[in-house]
Amino acid sequence: MPALPALLDVRGLTITATLPGREVTLLDDVDLQVRAGEVVGVVGESGSGKTTLARSVVGLLERNVSVAGGAIDLVGETVAAPGLDRTETVRGSSVGMVFQDASRSLNPLMRVRRALGEVLKRHVPGIDARDVAARSADVLRKMRIEDPERVLDSYPHQLSGGLRQRVAIGLAVVTNPALVIADECTTALDVTTQAEVVTLFRHLVDELGVGLLFVTHDLMLASDLCDRIAVMYAGRVVEDDATDTVLGSPTEDYTRRLLEAVPHWSEGEPAAHG
């Protein structure tokens, strides 16, 4: 796997927020790589900068937040650097993003068919109606949805939470992006559905060869899914290595404390996830 060039190459990324009268550093000299077919977990507590990192790749930072140093390369092209923002060209085409709460990440007034069609028409120039229908059904089948036609004709509120999250993931991958970013996308789900979504992600990565950046505060979930784990603390990546190494022999004190905070980690019991 190291032979492959990185899909996502974050180098020395520093991001600051301008508040009245002062500057706050949100990300401090962050390095991170994601390769095709690889799942990289970004783990850390709230406020550690993991969501900022995820959003900076697609340029969805708040108005007062900007890249102060370093660069983000995506599929060999620099998309963000100080004074440079080309993220608009990759949104939805090279990168797909899945958000925290699927029940709120779909427009309640749009049937799934129209939501998928809108993304396809935008990113696949000249696509005709038949191809839109075929690809929409196809992507839902890839999401292991058994009756895609029924789901396509449903409004979000008519679907269960798990189905909605599958639809949201489908929306993110329907344009065949090279990289998928999942930002806490299992947090709002119950534990069984979480497990299903994690399995689904694994299949997607193995079948489609996409790279997956999986942002979570849940170390257990990350250890189930990820090939590598980057541990973030206070805007810095404090540890970045293969999952087994991070969990088995953490070099950083913080990682060790994070591991200890997981109930019953040593016995391998499922913890009570929020």
Place this chain on the structure above:
Amino acid sequence: MSQLDSKIATVTASEPMARAPRRRRTSVFWLALPLGVIAVLVVFLPMTGLLHDPGQTDLGNTLAPPGFLSGGSWSHPLGTDKLGQDVLAQLVEGGRLTLFIGLVGALVSIGPGTLMGVLAGYFRGWVDVVISRLIDAQLALPFILIALAIIANRGSSLPILFLVLALTGWAPCARVTRSVAMTVRERQFVLGLRAAGASEARIVLRHIVPNLAGTIVALGTLQVGTAILVESALSFLGLGIVPPDISWGAMLAAGQDVLSRAWWVALFPGLAITLVVLLVNLLGDALLTHHDPRKRRH
């Protein structure tokens, strides 16, 4: 997967859908029904031939009292005015114009109002600052002053009346839609749309505005009442509809100087205005509560 697959009980409760209480639906219905009946009456009654010609004067029979008073005749059920014109026929004819002005007046004010409100609420920043100050400035100006200034300059006509209604009505609409647009833009699907590369124009027009539809309909309804009142006030002052055109406001003005001798000339249009505006406002309030974002769960 190993740890998560086993031993965990499924708790996939089906999510209850957000439904308005049944009572609210029926109140909307019972308010809309009489309004619909009134609209149908003023549109179709003149076609039946049962009414007098509203413009037909009869100087031998002026200020005749309504049929139910002594000395009145049932050939003029609501009496006649100082030119001997039938008050009932005038009421129906005036209702056509008044309701038309109410509807069009509402449309011309919620159109720009919604546009400005959505732009301010969605884009925030300097767009919001400029539009919000415009709203404040507009709300600080008394409408009668604006109306006087415009009508003194351009004369009175229907297009001018609609201009006045648009100018005085857009600001309250913009203020409400702005705040609702602000809550919609914070919803996660908007972030998702941006992450999927949707353009700002598409997000605003295809996603934000449809999510505001309930509020816009409710505001528009309230605006119908406001427009009718503004028209009546202007016509009463002789700045709106002037004879030979008839509106309820113009009838009020015509009845004013004979009020002590023939109260029926002014009373019936006054009652009509009160009834319609009351119904419209109650309907608007019911719709607004129905679509209050705080009472919705999505």
